[in-house]
Amino acid sequence: MSEVRYDEIGYWSEIKLDIVRKYAQAYSSVLSKQSSIRKYLYIDAFAGAGVHISKLTGDFVPGSPLHALNVQPPFSEYHFIDLDGDKADNLRQLAGDVPNVWIYNEDCNSVLPAKVFTRARWDDFNRALCLLDPYAMNLDWEVIQTAGLMKSIEIFMNFMVMDVNMNVLWNNPDSVQPSQLMRMDAFWGDHSWRNTLYQKPTGLLPGFDIEEKVSNAAVAKAYQDRLKRVAGFKYVPDPMPMRNSRGAIVYYLFFASPNETGAKIVSDIFNTYRDRGAV
Secondary structure, eight states: OOOOOOOEEOHHHHHHHHHHHHHHHHHHHHHTTOTTOOEEEEEETTOTTSEEEETTTOOEEEOHHHHHHTOSSOOSEEEEEOSOHHHHHHHHHHHTTOSSEEEEOSOHHHHIIIIIGGGGOGGGTEEEEEEEOOSSSOOOHHHHHHHHHHSSEEEEEEEOHHHHHHHTOOSSGGGSOHHHHHHHHHHHSSSTHHHHSEEOOTTOOTTOOOOEEOOHHHHHHHHHHHHHHTSOOSBOOOOEEEEOTTSOEEEEEEEEBSOHHHHHHHHHHHHHHTTOOOO
16 A cells, blocks of 8 residues: 555634534434434545644644544444545554444445445435535535435535636636536536526626626525525525635535434534634
C-alpha cells in the first residue's frame, strides 16, 4: 500500500464534521429506543481516509467515519465508500475489528443504489443516515432521488456551488464545455437547471435578450425545492452556507429527511453555527 494522502480541511469543514457528529449521535439515540426498527445504518459515500489534517493547527482531525464508529449506542451497520484505494485501505485499518463494517473501493453513484440503499428498505423496518460529501460536482441525482423515494433514508449533502459557478454558471452559458454541461445534467438530474438558474433581469427593454445567473442563495433555494418536489424528501431545512478563509461560500450543506423530528434537530444544530465569520 502506498502512503496515504490525508485531506487538509479548513475551519468550515471542521464545523461540518461537528454538525454531522452531533446529529449522528442524536439519530442513534432516538432510533435505538424504537422497538419497531430492526436496524439502522450509517453510510458515508465519500469517506476519505477516516482522518484529516487541520489547516488551522496542522493536527490530525477525526473524519466522519471515526466519529460514526464512536457513536453510542452504535449503528447496526457502517458502510464507507471511497474511490481512492489507499484511503479505503486506511479505513479498513481504522475500523479494525469493529463488527458490521463494509468498506467499498468503488464509485458511490453505482454502489449506493445497487448494494447499500437496498439494506435500508422501509418495508424491512430498516433506516439509514447517509453523508454525501463529494469532492466536486460528481454526485449523480439518481442517488439523491433513490434515497428520497425510499422514505427510509436521511441525508446530509454538500452542494458544491463553487464548482458549479467555476465550470457551468458562466456569464455566457453558451461557452460552457459540453463535458461540463453533462456533469451538471447528471448532478441536477436533467437540463431544467438551464431555465431555473438563469433569469432575465427585471425591467429589460423589449428587444434585449439578456440572461443573468441567479445568486448563490437562489441556486441553493432552487435545489432545496428540487429535493422536496422531485426527490420526495418531505422535510428540507434551509441549507447552511459553508465558507472558505475569505468568507466566500464554497458549498451549501443540505439536510433532507422524511422525518420532521430529524429536520427540527438539524435546524437547531445549523442555527448554532449559521453565519459565523471567516477564520
